[in-house]
Amino acid sequence: MNFPNFPKDCKSLLCKYLTKEVFEELKNKKTPNGFTIEKAINSGVKNIDSGIGVYAGDKESYDVFAPLFDPIIKEYHGFEKSDKHISNFNPKDLKMTNPDPSSQYILSTRIRVGRNLADFPLGTIISKEQRDEVEKRVSDALKSFDGELSGSYYPLKGMSKDIQEQLIKDHFLFKEGDRFLEAAGLNRDWPEGRGIYHNDDKTFLVWINEEDELRIISMQQGGDIKEVFDRLAKAVDFIQNSVKFMKSEHLGYITSCPTNLGTAMRASVHIKLPKLSRDMDLFKKITDKNHLQIRGVHGEHSESEGGIFDISNKRRLGVSEVDCAYDLYNGVKELIEVEKSL
Ligand code: ADP
Ligand code: ILO
Numbered sequence: 001m002n003f004p005n006f007p008k009d010c011k012s013l014l015c016k017y018l019t020k021e022v023f024e025e026l027k028n029k030k031t032p033n034g035f036t037i038e039k040a041i042n043s044g045v046k047n048i049d050s051g052i053g054v055y056a057g058d059k060e061s062y063d064v065f066a067p068l069f070d071p072i073i074k075e076y077h078g079f080e081k082s083d084k085h086i087s088n089f090n091p092k093d094l095k096m097t098n099p100d101p102s103s104q105y106i107l108s109t110r111i112r113v114g115r116n117l118a119d120f121p122l123g124t125i126i127s128k129e130q131r132d133e134v135e136k137r138v139s140d141a142l143k144s145f146d147g148e149l150s151g152s153y154y155p156l157k158g159m160s161k162d163i164q165e166q167l168i169k170d171h172f173l174f175k176e177g178d179r180f181l182e183a184a185g186l187n188r189d190w191p192e193g194r195g196i197y198h199n200d201d202k203t204f205l206v207w208i209n210e211e212d213e214l215r216i217i218s219m220q221q222g223g224d225i226k227e228v229f230d231r232l233a234k235a236v237d238f239i240q241n242s243v244k245f246m247k248s249e250h251l252g253y254i255t256s257c258p259t260n261l262g263t264a265m266r267a268s269v270h271i272k273l274p275k276l277s278r279d280m281d282l283f284k285k286i287t288d289k290n291h292l293q294i295r296g297v298h299g300e301h302s303e304s305e306g307g308i309f310d311i312s313n314k315r316r317l318g319v320s321e322v323d324c325a326y327d328l329y330n331g332v333k334e335l336i337e338v339e340k341s342l
Helices: 013-017 020-026 037-046 066-077 128-142 161-169 179-184 225-239 280-289 321-341
Strands: 106-115 151-155 195-199 204-208 214-221 265-272 292-295 308-313
Touching (some): 013 066, 020 066, 037 066, 037 179, 106 225, 106 321, 128 204, 128 225, 204 225, 214 225, 225 321, 265 321, 292 321, 308 321
Antiparallel strands (some): 106 214, 106 265, 151 195, 292 308
8 A cells, every 4th residue: 555645635633643654664564453554544545524534453453553543542632642541430420410400402411432342353354253243242241131221132134224214313323324434344244243222211222333342322311411321330330241341451441443442432412502503613612621522413424403513522531431421511511601691
């Protein structure tokens, strides 16, 4: 592979940090699972509008290709090579009330964590057989849930298009054909090995074999961040009794995209801010200050609809799970106060 040519206006972290020198240093390297720099950068090379543009193939990718991953991790999370990642997923340390008790602004709250299994490569290079094995191990582990979290596993293969589309529209299921994931190798053998587990109320869900091997999700209507967090903490604790997650002391939970390392947590609200969103500079100033990201209402790379935005924590590494939830809480409180004052 030759050094890729990025257009002048390319804004991805890939094109910022993949210098000719870094490329020369990495171009002949391989991880024990055979992951190469060509595979790591393919998504950002094919999708020049990427924000980040790189994916990992296994835990070792983050060491073997550190000259590219390290500066990206530093810029995205503000996390230095010498920093330590410390986890705290203890609900007792999250003390907060609902920031919008009358549900005037917050429509729904969702918190997810990404996880991958310790004994397999990441989805970018996993084989079909390994992916099927992940699906089996995880869906078996989920069978032992009882009470509020008990539910059923629905494989994507064989699901009717109507049900699939409705689940996507209602924000419960991952979309199909994402071009960023496609170029990263994450859509190979689709829909084999993929599926969704959920309880009856769809307040607890697990996506299997999308961008990460597991996305564990807690969500509900309204703005009770703590209730959503507590449910997720309980579920994650339970799942990790049956399956071993991929983890490193330095980077926390290992995920295929470097933006998800550490806690792999994205805590978000769908929030209606019709007045503030008329002044996007002010809106961005508040979200930047509170380490928050703005997404559209159908997830990343989607547009907002009707003044409703998806607001979530941006940092996930070098901060704890409790910190991620506080980033969302503090930012949302400020956004609501400003919306009220306008
Ligand atoms: P991720 O799984 O990485 O968090 P996405 O941005 O693709 O990624 O979102 C996945 C789905 O979750 C989308 O359908 C999105 O609309 C939905 N979603 C995210 N946050 C919320 C929320 N607070 N309430 C309801 N749905 C949400
Ligand atoms: N590869 C995409 C997405 C990056 C961050 N988001 C996720 C879902 N990992 C990009 O570089 O824009």
